[in-house]
Amino acid sequence: MVKKTRAGGRKNGAGQRTPATRDLLLNAAEALMCDEGYAAVTSRRLGEKAGVTSPLIHYYFASMDDLFVALYRRHAEQSLSSLAQALQEGDVFETLWRQSRNSDNAVFFMEFMALGNHRKAVRAVMVEYAQEYRRLQYDAVRGYLKEQGLQPGISPDAAVVLIAGTGFLLGLESRFGMSFGHQSVEEAITRLCAKDG
Amino acid sequence: MVKKTRAGGRKNGAGQRTPATRDLLLNAAEALMCDEGYAAVTSRRLGEKAGVTSPLIHYYFASMDDLFVALYRRHAEQSLSSLAQALQEGDVFETLWRQSRNSDNAVFFMEFMALGNHRKAVRAVMVEYAQEYRRLQYDAVRGYLKEQGLQPGISPDAAVVLIAGTGFLLGLESRFGMSFGHQSVEEAITRLCAKDG
DNA sequence: TTATTATTTTAGCAATCGCTAAAATTGGAG
DNA sequence: CTCCAATTTTAGCGATTGCTAAAATAATAA
Numbered sequence: 440m441v442k443k444t445r446a447g448g449r450k451n452g453a454g455q456r457t458p459a460t461r462d463l464l465l466n467a468a469e470a471l472m473c474d475e476g477y478a479a480v481t482s483r484r485l486g487e488k489a490g491v492t493s494p495l496i497h498y499y500f501a502s503m504d505d506l507f508v509a510l511y512r513r514h515a516e517q518s519l520s521s522l523a524q525a526l527q528e529g530d531v532f533e534t535l536w537r538q539s540r541n542s543d544n545a546v547f548f549m550e551f552m553a554l555g556n557h558r559k560a561v562r563a564v565m566v567e568y569a570q571e572y573r574r575l576q577y578d579a580v581r582g583y584l585k586e587q588g589l590q591p592g593i594s595p596d597a598a599v600v601l602i603a604g605t606g607f608l609l610g611l612e613s614r615f616g617m618s619f620g621h622q623s624v625e626e627a628i629t630r631l632c633a634k635d636g
Numbered sequence: 637m638v639k640k641t642r643a644g645g646r647k648n649g650a651g652q653r654t655p656a657t658r659d660l661l662l663n664a665a666e667a668l669m670c671d672e673g674y675a676a677v678t679s680r681r682l683g684e685k686a687g688v689t690s691p692l693i694h695y696y697f698a699s700m701d702d703l704f705v706a707l708y709r710r711h712a713e714q715s716l717s718s719l720a721q722a723l724q725e726g727d728v729f730e731t732l733w734r735q736s737r738n739s740d741n742a743v744f745f746m747e748f749m750a751l752g753n754h755r756k757a758v759r760a761v762m763v764e765y766a767q768e769y770r771r772l773q774y775d776a777v778r779g780y781l782k783e784q785g786l787q788p789g790i791s792p793d794a795a796v797v798l799i800a801g802t803g804f805l806l807g808l809e810s811r812f813g814m815s816f817g818h819q820s821v822e823e824a825i826t827r828l829c830a831k832d833g
Numbered sequence: 834t835t836a837t838t839a840t841t842t843t844a845g846c847a848a849t850c851g852c853t854a855a856a857a858t859t860g861g862a863g
Numbered sequence: 864c865t866c867c868a869a870t871t872t873t874a875g876c877g878a879t880t881g882c883t884a885a886a887a888t889a890a891t892a893a
Contacts (some may be wrong), residue, residue: 476754478675482881492842497882546753552808553750556743557673566812573816596817597824604805605798611749615763619770620793627794689872694852
């Protein structure tokens, strides 16, 4: 079902799999997870969505937990590099705020939070990347403030958490069709960022 | 397995169930959900935890969705009345902030968010109570500001969302053993509230 | 070509799921 | 006590789950 051109001639032996199908499976898993929740990501439904039979999932991932960990890892790597690039190109606070209230990110993150709440391996990879992500945000804010010679009333690490938390909630609520205070907090954050940095 | 004294003599007929077992089931469901995630709340595991056989769950709740809705409703009613009382007794901002970053509430809420993301009935009851909850918070803040004659730089509805979002994230992260920026944001919020209100 | 290896599918096991029917139990009403 | 209704359990159906063994397929090396 999946056509692929071999990467290149090489010695036979164990390991070394073609990445195409693996990525296809992760794509299907991500879509399924965001659309219907992590409980819908079963080997059979996943295979169905990817146009593949279910045992193939276990050929690429030792267990469903391994698949979830791999999925989070891939998403986190993408988020990290995409944030790093956006921070270099655009306004720091505006970038952080936009990325924080991204509704798709919020849903993905929440599903994994719920998953990580009772699966140790998932929780571990989440903590690992969360720290890296926060570090990136923090360094960007601190560098920006120093560069501009600003001394805002709120510390850089507090600002990062405040923006992340507020944006996260906004992203989730908007997915549920809730909008109370969203316009106001939008203006407040924008004003705060413009004033402080 | 459950001893109960009948509420009072009344005519025979349909409906009208004794609340004791029902509450027992909801208690077990809440504990199971927070400890192991919503996917662990199955009729068999729930019965096991409550010391009851699984078909009894379906005697009290037509479906598992109905059980989740009932659980959320009960929790929301309790939260509403507990917040209303706390707002009358203590400092408004301090109360909102303390209740927002409650880790147990955050986990409960997150599990339901994940659940509501793909179950219509659950999402509906969540939206219903979220609006009521926000309304209570908003009225308290607005009343407090008017009473004190204060005119803070942030609008009341924005302040409510900001506190709720930041507290929510802090509650979740602390559950995962993450603490980056928590101390700073704690100080920042406290200072903001003290200055603004 | 043939042989070898990587990839994918077919078939299926043991466990669990939501839910139902029907029987057993309990306890108050008369 | 008897009767009746509310509650709880036993037994089980059909569906789905994670995962495995083994066979089939496809692609490359020699």
